[in-house]
Amino acid sequence: MSADSSATGTDSMTVSGSVSTAGSISVMTEDAPTTWTGSLRHKWMRTLPPDKMLPERQPAYVTSWIYVFGMATIVSLILVLGSGAILTLGGVEWFHTSSLGRFVNSLHFWSVQLFFLFMIVHLWGKFWMAAWRGKRAMTWMTGAVAFLASVGTAFTGYVITTNFNAQWIAFESKDVMNAVGLGAIFNVADLGQMILLHVCLLPAGLGLIVIMHVLLVRKHGVVPPLEALDPDAQKAQVA
C-alpha cells in the first residue's frame, strides 16, 4: 500500500507509506524517489509537468500562420500512417487491381505529398526564426533528422509500388547505393527487404524521432522573437 503526493505533478517533498514486516504502517518523508519507476516519474514531472505538456496559454507572439505548419505536419503524418496501415492489409499489388485499393493508395500518395509540403514550410519557417536559440539546438536537430528519415521512408515506399516507376527508381538508385558500398547491405531490388524497411523499421524510427522532437518543443517552449524586448525590463520600466 502506498500513497504518493508526487502524483500531483509538483516537485514538493513526497510522503509515502509502506507496510512493515510486522504489519504496521510506517510513514516517512523523502526527497528523492527510491525506485526506478519513481525516479522516472520524478524526472518526467520535473522536465515536463502537465502545464508544459498540455498548455492552455502560450506567449503572445505565437500568432503567425507559420506556427500551424508544425501541427499540419503531424496530422498529415497520422494520415500517412493510417492510409499506409490499410494498404498493408491489401499488399503491395492491391492497388493495381482494386478500385478501393487505388483510392487508399491515392490517400497515401497525397498525404505523403502534403506531409512533405507542410514539413518543408515548417523547416524553413523555423530556420528564419532561428528556432534553435535558447538551448533548443536538439529540437532543431531532431527536426532535421526527422526530415531526412522521412526522405528515406518515402524513397522505400516508391520502390515497393511494383509498377514501372518502382522498376526505374530501383534501377537508378542502385547505382548511388552501390557507389558508396551501401548496396552491399541495402538492396533496392530486393522487394522483401524494402517492404520491411518501409512498413516497419523506418516508420518506427521516424515515429520515435518525431515524438522526441515534439517533447523537446514542449519542454523548451516556443522560441521568443529574435528582436523581442525583455518583458521583465519593460515591466520594471513601467513600475
Add this chain to the structure above:
Amino acid sequence: MSTKHEAKADLDTRPWTGPTRHYDILKEGAIALVIVTVLTVGLAALFSSPDDAQLTFKGWAQSSPDTMYTAAVSELAGSSESAGYGPPYNNNSDGLSVGPIALQKWAGVTHPFDAAQDLVIAPLESQQQPADVAAALATWKAATADQQAAWAEAYDTALADAEGDAAKAAEGDYGPVPALATGLVAMGASGAYDGAILSRGSFFTTDYTKQLLFMGDGGYMEDKAVAANLGGDTWGMMNEAGSWPGQSWLAFASVWYQLPMFNTEGNVLTDNADAIIFFILVVLCLIMILVPFIPGLRSLPRWIPLHRLVWKQYYKENGRA
C-alpha cells in the same frame, strides 16, 4: 559575448514572462486533422495516383526483339553494363571511387551475379527448348571459357558494327551464340522468361536484382523512362511518370546531376558522379543538422530579417529591440 547578447540569450532560455494568449493544442490538432483529411480525400478523389504498368520481358521481346537479342549477346560476351558492373555483383571492375576512397570495392561482392549464366544460360536450361536451341546450349556448355568468349565477343562486335541488326551482321564463326540469343528472345516473347528469371528454382523469392539488371542493359527501360521525362539529366527520380507530383523533396540531390561537370561523358567526375554526389549530400545533411553550431549560417536569420514578417503583430504591439 556582449552584455546585450547575454541578456538576449537569457531571454531565449528562461521561461517566458511576457504577455500570453489563450491556446488549445488539442483543438488546434483536431481542426488541423479535419482540414488535412478533407484536403487528402479531395486530392485523392480528384486526381487519383500514378500507376504505370510494370515492364515485362514478354513486352520487351514483343515490342523490341532486336534490342533484347543484342542485350542477350552482350551478356554472353560480358560487354553489357551489368556484366562489367563490379561490386556488389561481380569483380569485373572496381566500381566508383572518390580519390583513394573506394567504398564500392571495399564493400565486396555480396550479391554474386554471372551475366551469361544467370541471364541467358540458366533461364534457357530451365525450360524445354526447340532442338536447335537445345543443341546450341549443349555446344556452349561443352566449350572452354576461352572458346565461349571468342564466339560471343566476335558476334557482339559484328552486331555493334551492324547497329544491332542481326540480318546485317558480317559472316563469322559465332558458334552457338546466335541460336542462344534467338532462343532467349523466343522465350521472352512467350512470357516464359519472366517466370524463369523470377523463380530460378525457388518456391519463395522477393529479390528481383537479376531481372532488373537485364532489363536495364537493353535500353528498353531507359527509352521508356526518358520518354516519360525520368532521365537522370532531367531531374530523374524526382519526377513521376505522368502529370503527378514526384519526389520533389529529392531536389537537393537531383540538382547536382544537372550540372555539366556531373553529366558530361568522358569526364572523371561524371564517371564517379554517384559516389561524389553522395558525399556532397552527406556533407549537406550534416550542415543542415548542425546549423545551430555553424557560425555565419546560424546568423543568417539575423542578417536577413524575414522573422519580422512572422512576428509582425507582436513587434507592432510590444516593440522591437
